[in-house]
Amino acid sequence: MPPPVVAVPESAAAGRERFAAARAVIEEAIARRAFPGASWGVWHNGEIVALDAAGRFTYTENSPQVAPGTVFDLASVTKVVATTAAAMLLYDRGILxxxxxxxxxxxxxxxxxxxxxxxxxxxxxxxxxxxxxxxxxxxxxxxxxxxxxxxxxxxxxxxxxxxxxxxxxxxxxxxxxxxxxxxxxxxxxxRFCTRAIFEPLGLDSMRFCPPEEWRPFIPPTEDDAVWRQRVIQGEVQDENCAALGGAAGHAGVFAHALDVLCFAGCVLAEGRSGRGQPLFRAETVRLFATRQTEPEGTSRALGWDTPTAPSSSGRYFSARSIGHLGYAGTSLWIDPERGAAVVLLTNRTWPDRASKEIQRVRPAFHDAVIEALTR
Incomplete structure (x- = not known):
């Protein structure tokens, strides 16, 4: 059985025209071989206003096209959608x-x-x-x-x-x-994250260790010629996580852009899910999203990063924003002042890890998104 089918929400129907400049950044990046394909989405003021995709799973012409519902290896974005979220829940319950x-x-x-x-x-x-x-x-x-x-x-x-x-x-x-x-x-x-976070939020694609039958529908992250000596597709790219069985605190979660956006929507709603039920206490969301004062010069909140120029979030995300990157080419940035969240999912490590073009793509993409929101 393939991953769940994603219908582009009606609120995002005009997204391709409105965010044409952001799409152009992605299409140019694909042409420069920054990554073979990408999906992305934008949440603004309680609605999904963009959900789109471009490119293919790999650089070959007969490779499957990336769709808005394509599931990607989130890499270190796992740290916030799973591990940090689990810590927040246990903190709320007085356990952590x-x-x-x-x-x-x-x-x-x-x-x-x-x-x-x-x-x-x-x-x-x-x-x-x-x-x-x-x-x-x-x-x-x-x-x-x-x-x-x-x-x-x-x-x-x-x-x-x-x-x-x-x-x-x-x-x-x-x-x-x-x-x-x-x-x-x-x-x-x-199991805890699935039961306590992903299922309550209705995140059907978000999971550690996706089923084997999903693998053909997930873009490969790498042709690993060193350790596993095979193409890595539908299983975690991070070697330490793979050696731990595919699920760890630092990596291992897979999801499509819509589910990552819905998680971000919960954060923007200060812990309330789209179903109206509280998942986290509002004060807990604010606590974990606050930049730490020690050590001196840190940009880190609790689990999250915050913008420090030059930032992958570009020029416009506010100082109160939180986000995280994933090594495979994924990212999530959330700006509570704008009521906005932007997710970008790519497999920039295909076929290997040599290209660093993603470092130029991310800020340009985020700038184009925020410029479209503010026009």
């Missing part, structure tokens, strides 16, 4: 405490630590704000053949800075945050 120490939840993080390492001071707040001192990345998958071995290696990872000393975006921090959420929720992260 931001200043709880990670070592109290995952004792393996501090057992056998070097004296003076500071690991005993790492909190969940620091993981969310990327200020734990953990390194940004490690190729754990190359040395550990099982999820258990991967987790042990991550727990034993030494800090590169004292907790709270600096901001360094860390996949490893969110990997451990996902494991802490499993302990606190009493459930697997993927």
């Amino acid at each position: 405490h931001l200043d709880a120490r990670l070592g109290d939840i995952l004792p393996g993080f501090v057992i056998g630590m070097e004296p003076g390492s500071g690991k005993e001071r790492v909190t969940l707040r620091m993981l969310l704000a990327h200020s734990s001192g953990l390194p940004g990345y490690a190729r754990l998958f190359e040395k550990h053949a099982t999820p258990e071995g991967m987790l042990r290696a991550c727990l034993r990872m030494p800090l590169e800075a004292q907790p709270g000393e600096r901001m360094e975006y860390s996949d490893l921090g969110f990997l451990l945050l996902g494991k802490a959420i499993e302990i606190l929720s009493g459930d697997l992260l993927a």
Whole structure:
């Protein structure tokens, strides 16, 4: 069975004409081989005002065309639509405490630590704000053949800075945050997010580990000639997440643009779903969306990033905006002052990770969208 079919909402029917300049940015990027295809959408003042797509799954002429309902690997956008959202829910329920120490939840993080390492001071707040001192990345998958071995290696990872000393975006921090959420929720992260977030919001395409029968309908992210030695299609691209079984705190969620927009709509409505039911408390949404004051110079909120010039969000998103990028070429930006959200999904890593053109495309695309909204 293919992924759920998406009907373009009536409110977005005129979107192609209104957002023609934004579409032109995407079409030019496809012509320059920034990515073979893309889908995107715009939420404004409670409505979906654009939902569109261009290009193909790959650069071959007979490759399937990308549609508004095409499901993509969200990569690190997982950090906000799943892991951060799960942390917000558990915070609301009084189960997750931001200043709880990670070592109290995952004792393996501090057992056998070097004296003076500071690991005993790492909190969940620091993981969310990327200020734990953990390194940004490690190729754990190359040395550990099982999820258990991967987790042990991550727990034993030494800090590169004292907790709270600096901001360094860390996949490893969110990997451990996902494991802490499993302990606190009493459930697997993927199952908890599906039951408590995706299903209540009616996000039918959003899930970890999409069914195998969906794979032909999902654009491939990479022709992996190094580790898996095959085309990666319909399974998570991130190697550490793949070695953990395809679901982790830092990556693994797939979805189409409409479902990512509906999640953003819930955030813009300060926790209320499109069905009118509250998912998060309004004060929790505001708390997690507030830029942290420490470490000095950080751009991070709790789980989210915020604009710092030059930003992938372009020139017009307000200082109160929050967003996140995904390595495979995905992004979500939300501006509460404008009541707007913009999602862009691509597979910019096809056939390999060499192209950096997405760095120029994102701000130009977002500028064109906001200019269309304000005309």
